[in-house]
Amino acid sequence: MKIGLIIWFSCLLTSTFAQQTITIQFRNTIGNKVLQLGESYENSLGEDLVINRCKYYVSNIHLVDGSGKSVSASNDYYLIDEADSMSKTIVITTSVKQVAVIEFLLGVDSIKNVSGVQAGALDPMNGMFWTWNSGYIMAKIEGVSSVAKVPGNLFSQHVGGFRNGENAARRIRLELSNFKFQISNFIIIEADINKWFESVHNIKIAEHPICHSPGSLAMQIADNYATMFKIVSVN
Amino acid sequence: MRIFSVILVLSFFVTAGIAWVSKDVNNKIIGTPIPFIVPKGWPKPVYDFKNNPLTQEGFALGRKLFYDTRLSKDGSLSCGSCHQQFAAFATYDHNLSHGINNAQTTRNAPSLANLAWVKDFMADGGINHLDLQPLAPITAPNEMGESIDNVLKKLKADTAYKRLFSKAFGDATITTQRTMKALSQFMLLMVSSNSKYDKVMRGEASFILPEQLGYDIFKKKCASCHSEPLFTDFSYRNIGMPVDTFLNDYGRMRITRNTLDSLKFRVPSLRNVAYTAPYGHDGRFFALMNVFEHYRSKAVNSATTDSIFKNKLALSNFEIGQLTAFLYTLSDTTFLKDKRFAEPGTENSIPSFIHLH
Numbered sequence: 001m002k003i004g005l006i007i008w009f010s011c012l013l014t015s016t017f018a019q020q021t022i023t024i025q026f027r028n029t030i031g032n033k034v035l036q037l038g039e040s041y042e043n044s045l046g047e048d049l050v051i052n053r054c055k056y057y058v059s060n061i062h063l064v065d066g067s068g069k070s071v072s073a074s075n076d077y078y079l080i081d082e083a084d085s086m087s088k089t090i091v092i093t094t095s096v097k098q099v100a101v102i103e104f105l106l107g108v109d110s111i112k113n114v115s116g117v118q119a120g121a122l123d124p125m126n127g128m129f130w131t132w133n134s135g136y137i138m139a140k141i142e143g144v145s146s147v148a149k150v151p152g153n154l155f156s157q158h159v160g161g162f163r164n165g166e167n168a169a170r171r172i173r174l175e176l177s178n179f180k181f182q183i184s185n186f187i188i189i190e191a192d193i194n195k196w197f198e199s200v201h202n203i204k205i206a207e208h209p210i211c212h213s214p215g216s217l218a219m220q221i222a223d224n225y226a227t228m229f230k231i232v233s234v235n
Numbered sequence: 236m237r238i239f240s241v242i243l244v245l246s247f248f249v250t251a252g253i254a255w256v257s258k259d260v261n262n263k264i265i266g267t268p269i270p271f272i273v274p275k276g277w278p279k280p281v282y283d284f285k286n287n288p289l290t291q292e293g294f295a296l297g298r299k300l301f302y303d304t305r306l307s308k309d310g311s312l313s314c315g316s317c318h319q320q321f322a323a324f325a326t327y328d329h330n331l332s333h334g335i336n337n338a339q340t341t342r343n344a345p346s347l348a349n350l351a352w353v354k355d356f357m358a359d360g361g362i363n364h365l366d367l368q369p370l371a372p373i374t375a376p377n378e379m380g381e382s383i384d385n386v387l388k389k390l391k392a393d394t395a396y397k398r399l400f401s402k403a404f405g406d407a408t409i410t411t412q413r414t415m416k417a418l419s420q421f422m423l424l425m426v427s428s429n430s431k432y433d434k435v436m437r438g439e440a441s442f443i444l445p446e447q448l449g450y451d452i453f454k455k456k457c458a459s460c461h462s463e464p465l466f467t468d469f470s471y472r473n474i475g476m477p478v479d480t481f482l483n484d485y486g487r488m489r490i491t492r493n494t495l496d497s498l499k500f501r502v503p504s505l506r507n508v509a510y511t512a513p514y515g516h517d518g519r520f521f522a523l524m525n526v527f528e529h530y531r532s533k534a535v536n537s538a539t540t541d542s543i544f545k546n547k548l549a550l551s552n553f554e555i556g557q558l559t560a561f562l563y564t565l566s567d568t569t570f571l572k573d574k575r576f577a578e579p580g581t582e583n584s585i586p587s588f589i590h591l592h
Contacts, residue, residue: 116286116366117415124370125383125411132369133490134363170294 008230020097022063022073022091023186026080027232030193034061037082044158044194047205049145049155054082054193055128056139057108057121063094064101071096077108077122092146102187106225107138107169113162133213135160138168139225141196148209155205157196161214161223168218170226176234181209188233195228241504266290270352274428275437277464280351282423283364289414289423292402294575297421299399300414302578305389306369307379309335314369314418320576323507324425330518338377341482343518345503346511348427348570352465358500358516361490365422366415383411388412427462427506427570435564436464442564449561452554459504459543465477466565471499472541475534479517486516497539511567523562529557554562559561 028035030043036049038189042048051217056200058078063069081087112118113135122129127155128137137160148155197203211217269289273280286292300306304313304515307457317332318324326332331339342358356362372378373386388407389479390396397407404413406543434440453461462468471487478485478498487496501518520529530548534540550558570576 001378059501114363116283116364117370119412123411125387129370131362131367132357132372133361134367147562213492 009175011072017159018097019093021185022092022099023101023235024092024157025186026058026088026090026187026191027049028193029190029192035082035193036192043205044198044232045202046203047138047145047147047197049143049205050145051082051141051193052213053140055126056080056106056191057136058106059108060092060103060105061090061174062103063096063099064103065096066098066100068100069096070101070103076119077112079126079180089182092209093211101176102174102189102231104172105169106172106229107160107222109169110162110167112136129211130160137216138170138222139234141193145205145209149206149208150209155209156203157203157211157221159211159225160217161218163214165195166214166219170212171181172226173228174229174231176231186233187231190224190230190232191228192230193228196225199224245376264288265344265402266292268361269294269424271423272426274464277428281354282351285425286365287419290403291422292399293417293420293577294402294424296396296399296403296592297417297419298576299396299579300418301421306373306381306386307335308381308385311335312379314372315561315578317344317372320573321510321571322346322512323427323571324576325511328513330513332378334375334377335380338380340377341484342516345512346507347422348425348506349423349465349504351423354469355501358503359486360501360556361379365419366412369418370411371416372405387414409453421576422582425570425576427567430506431564432561432566433438433464433567443560445557445560446564447561449557449559450564452558453561456550456554457558461505466505469500469501471501472536473498473500473539474530475540476500476515476519476529476533477537477548479519482517484517495539495547498522498537499539505562506565507567507571509563510571521560524555527558 017170030041030051033041035041035054037054037150038050038053040048046098056079058080061072061074063073071094073094073096074090078090079087106121113120117124122136128140137158140158142154142156142180144153145155146153150226159168164181174186177204197205203217203221203222203224208217211221247276250474267290269291270281271284271289272561276351301318304316306313312335315324317329319327321327326344330343334340334343345358352366356365356368357371362368370383373381374383377409385436387409396409400409400413400417401407403417431440431442433444459471460470473486475496485497487499487501488494490496492567503514508514512520512522514523514526520526521540528551530544531550532547534544534547536545
């Protein structure tokens with residue numbers, strides 16, 4: 001009886017302490033420069049641009065261990081906002097000891113697009129929701145470019161859509177295997193904004209200064225942003 | 236050692252107990268529940284009440300919000316400005332709704348009733364949940380022109396609202412979600428099910444001859460789209476209304492980006508239709524007679540025109556007369572005069588027909 005209790009108690013303790021905390025930090029760049037809002041850059045398509053706003057959703061984070069087992073690491077939704085440095089750091093707790101792969105959804109799953117008014121990161125107040133055509137903006141970039149032939153040269157690319165054939169959320173899978181694996185409590189993920197404009201498709205600001213609805217342009221930008229993430233540091 | 240074991244066992248039960256109690260607290264409904272009554276013979280509502288249980292307190296808050304002009308940028312418009320009870324919560328006399336700063340919108344305000352049975356909102360079906368619907372008119376620059384952020388700031392500055400949110404949701408936190416859910420509670424209870432038609436269906440009244448003849452014609456020529464008991468099948472159809480070249484509103488196509496949906500608009504309910512003129516998504520029909528005239532002589536055949544109207548709709552003068560008699564039986568004065576839905580504080584006064592916008 002006594003021994004049983006002690007075993008039960010120690011099991012309880014181990015299972016509690018087996019949880020490890022992992023900090024994931026997002027860092028937006030343009031090529032090899034760290035992105036700063038309001039700064040002038042040239043993207044890889046040779047277009048000048050200043051970015052005033054850069055926001056995207058990260059959700060459905062899963063961790064895969066060495067054996068290939070995928071475990072949900074968070075049910076939360078995170079709005080990564082370049083203007084809010086706090087928002088760029090995500091802390092998760094997991095029982096996975098050896099993380100081999102990080103998976104997450106860039107965007108908001110279709111369920112949350114059809115389940116009425118949400119709170120927290122998904123509050124429509126955050127400016128990432130289309131009120132006239134219900135649905136989340138998965139990611140947005142707004143800024144100024146001399147090639148944007150629109151009032152004030154203000155280009156604005158809001159990418160969303162959740163319906164079949166128009167779903168702009170993208171599953172991102174990043175392997176940690178290239179990194180000398182230690183305890184992996186701190187992971188830096190870089191998002192290269194150049195890829196937003198030039199990757200699977202060429203999205204010239206001159207041709208597409210505005211994207212404000214789901215559809216083929218949004219899908220093309222989504223294909224591009226699916227490739228913009230990479231792990232640059234694990235320690 | 237023995238004491239240690241006892242402490243362990245006790246702590247286990249205490250922890251489990253706390254978990255059980257806190258679970259109970261989370262599930263507890265704040266306030267006085269209001270039952271939602273589904274009229275006899277009606278389908279099951281599509282709104283999920285589990286996520287937003289109706290309470291007296293939530294309803295009262297929603298009612299105040301519905302009539303609060305602070306929801307608009309310049310404090311001139313409330314939801315109730317374009318959704319007037321005496322017009323079955325449509326706008327009396329306006330073809331297109333009016334926004335702030337002399338703005339004109341592109342659509343006719345629809346009547347609000349029986350919203351618990353509606354899955355998608357707007358004439359183009361662009362909004363997929365009642366809880367999200369108010370965000371569109373609040374933020375549209377040609378309607379109330381305000382940001383959600385500013386609306387919440389204004390509400391938070393008002394101690395009356397702190398008290399009402401507290402009563403409705405258990406604490407005074409004012410959020411988008413709570414604001415929208417309270418508005419939904421108010422609107423969900425706006426059920427119109429006590430017209431003469433309903434009384435006839437319940438066996439409490441009977442149609443006079445023209446009404447009965449009209450009902451028979453209705454079932455033959457109208458009910459395939461305006462199906463009972465909600466008087467709409469919620470489908471999107473092109474009834475042969477050519478595009479207005481000033482508005483260029485192509486309806487459902489704006490949402491689906493499918494050319495097959497060009498000029499399709501949602502079939503509106505006909506409940507209280509005698510009170511909701513003008514008609515059509517852009518209010519182009521001044522009176523019921525214009526609608527009948529459209530169907531029988533003016534409908535335009537285009538690629539997406541509904542097959543029902545390919546050869547227009549045969550309606551004799553006699554039929555129009557009887558149909559009108561039937562449509563008037565859909566007027567529900569219980570609903571139109573229900574004091575629960577009036578602007579707070581006006582319950583005992585004569586409804587104001589003075590129209591400012």
